[in-house]
Amino acid sequence: MAKSLSFGQYYQAKSFVHSMDPRVKLLLLIAYLVTVFVVSNFFGFALIGAFLVLAIIFSRVPVFTVLKSMKGILFLIIFTVILNVFFYSGEYDRVFIEWGSVRVTDSSLIFAAFMALRLSMLVLGSSILTLTTTPVELTDGIESLLYPLKLIKFPVHELALIMSIALRFIPTLSDETQRIINAQKARGGDFESGGLIARAKAMIPILIPLLVSSFRRAEELGDAMDARCYSGSKGRTRYKRLKLGYRDGVGFVVFAIVLAGVIYLNGAFVALV
């Protein structure tokens, strides 16, 4: 039970990064992701990599836990690297292997390395955010960041509410799913053998009860919210208010330095070439 209740990747700790404002973390992540794609040389990668390492150190999340997030996309990385090594078709100075239209050149190797670095930094950076920010903080942050959209009558609060309800119900529904699977298994339901169609059909005894119970829960939740006079965002106050602190300033400044460095290095190398 306890296992399924802790949802997502959040790693509980008290750290510099944990106590930063989720809005700032979100903005920094977006800027970081853009930078990772802008970087055009290894020195730039070293600089942005240093920022990443710094973030990991100050998040107090064990390095191994952070690296675990790579597991899901390892295959993708290997796949892109292989494709790029053999099929990159830009200009090149030296050819290492040539075999028909497939050739491994110096620039294909460099490009493949860049791709691998970019993808892994993308994932590592994003997982720092999800590891140090609870889902609730995240939705709060997103709601706050999207606030300007209210001017064009975009239902920001409702969207954030939907997000947090969805997050909240993931463990509940996964428990429920397990229960239903067990119940149908006990009645001889077989969900593991047979072809694709047979398996899809076998899912019906799971999906229908799950759907029914989701509707039931939704109705109950709606009633509970009505009973507590929930009336949308109007006049609603917050228990946890987002506040900027000195840490957020430090985060911005450090990242600004890194960004400036990356831009300088990009320019310097373009000039050299």
Added chain:
Amino acid sequence: MRIICKDLTYSYDPKKKPAVYALNKVSLTINEGEFFGIIGQTGSGKSTLIQHLNALLPVQEGFLSVGEFDLSLKDKKKYKKQLKELRSKVGMVFQYPEYQLFAESVFDDVAFGLKNFFPNLNANEVAQRVANALNAVGLNYYEVKDKSPFDLSGGQKRRVAIAGVLVTDPEVLVLDEPVAGLDPAGKKELMALLHSLENGRRTIIIVSHDMDEVLENCSRIAVMQQGELVKIGTPEEVFNSNQSYAGLNLPVTVQVNNLLKERGINLNCNFKTEQFICDLERFFKKTTNN
């Protein structure tokens, strides 16, 4: 089928140190034809224990056999081969079983398990067995068979769900909190229904956290606490030892008896409500006659 369980140990997170056991060296034997109660607080391991009985959870450590099925077999192929037959003979009714109904008609839902376990039955045989199962749970086959299970009342839904398990004529019937969420009359009716399913051969196991319920209904009781079996025996043995069980209320009759004892009145009686009242009556008659 006789259920034998020796030092059964289970942990949901075996890698965790120190290990947290949902079941810790549980040993018990449940005989054929018993009406057996397993009682314990939430998280005491009772649901974990019963999920072992039809192999929804694999045996991690210890020994477990249900009739001729050895569930602690290490040989994966042999183990898997027996699962289907085992599950057709050990029926499992989960908590709030009405939430697992899915088919378009009551008939299809009840027939689901039957068709899974015995795909070779012809239509007549299926209809016959579905009718038997529905009648056994006190529903009129012709009235309900074509209805959508979602149109039935809560109590009827639960009966349909139980019929869906009964339809394979299981030799062991395990029910997790069968009367949870029912009103007192519904509880009584369902319990009577369960007793009507006894046929001398069929083992019925109910899981509960209500002491009164197991006391009234079960021939033997096992008390679980934090994954361990703390007491097993007849209701008299379990409640007569002046023992209290953390987190569980003693049955009302036992509480009354204990209060009387404190005041020096020793009834030495049976705890089932009917008999307890008879004993009380006899005692008062005796004292007023004196």
